[in-house]
Amino acid sequence: MADPQGTSKPINFVHRDEIRKAYVKVEKDSASVWPSKWGSLTEAYKEYERECVKLKEVLRAEPPSGSAAQPLTPTERNIQVAPAPPVPQTTQALIGWRLGHSNLQLEKYATVNHGRSSFLKELGWPSGACS
Template sequence: MEDTQRTSEPVNFVHRDEIWKAHLKVEKEAAKVWPNKWGFLTEVYMECERESVKLKEAVRAKHPHHHLAARPPTPEKNIHLGPPPPIPQTSQALIGWRTGYSHLQLEKYAPVHHGRRSFMEELGWPFGSCS
């Protein structure tokens, strides 16, 4: 709360004490008014808590050890994969054989051109202006 950088100004302890008392008074008044103004929220919260406990107990009764159950090893619907295209006989053997097929390439939408532009060129500056 206290600013340690300001050492030239004298500290008025009485004024700070009055400010603190005003803050406490406002807080006490707000605590008195809160149940009348916002007390309905506690009832709604307690009702939600009760419903949550009931739902958790129902799930626990239906599946007592559901957190220990293993997931099925395969997805529910079967995935059918066709045979891969034949591997071409090249000097590289397996390296890069998928690049010849457009449907197997990694760039689905367009080739990637990151880093092909120059920041200096975009600003219209000469290339030797920054070093």
Template sequence: MEDSKRTSEPINFVHQDEIWKAHVKAEKHLAEDWPNKWGFLTEVYKEYERESVKLKNTVTVNLPQLPGPRPATPPQKYIHVGPSPPVPQTTQALIGWRSGHMRLHLDNYGTVHHGRRSFLKELGWPPDGCY
């Protein structure tokens, strides 16, 4: 079919109909010829199905019983949070007001310390090695 965005050229409906008829005729012709060219595939597939049914009936596999999932551990068993400190008076103090107290144990892994590292130092190069 013609591109629908091009409206400046007139559409020839008769020509489009002839193209469509040619496509339909080719499809019909190919559908008639398919069994002669590729029909052997259907027999091979039917044979494959018969063999697979035989194998399914003869082979039985006894798999060992796998253990089921472990029961979930309640969070209270491994998370211990102390009582909250009093609510701050200002909204600016509200940010991080619980995490700042060590007695609440909210920071399980400690504070993060990122030191300054030098790629050149790690490689053992002089500082003026790269520009």
């Protein structure tokens, strides 16, 4: 991409190539040294995978006992879905169309009241203690 003001410096392709060669050399050196420094991590990971497979097989073979596992309850008992009101015909009426229906409002249980309190009053300090 050309500089619109023409103030860019000329590109030194030889210098860029030398930098790229240095990066490639460092990557190759790091790849050859990595197993001696960090190769133990691969064995630990393989051991972890073997243990996970064993645990999964044990869980598949032995289902949880009847006293600890609770039977699944049907969702029809817990969740009751009321029919939605008809969708408005215009986009302007679409904004906030569910708020007019009390059973579809977000605050289902009670309104949220955030009381205002003073930090100084909580500490029992006089109101002019901090300025």
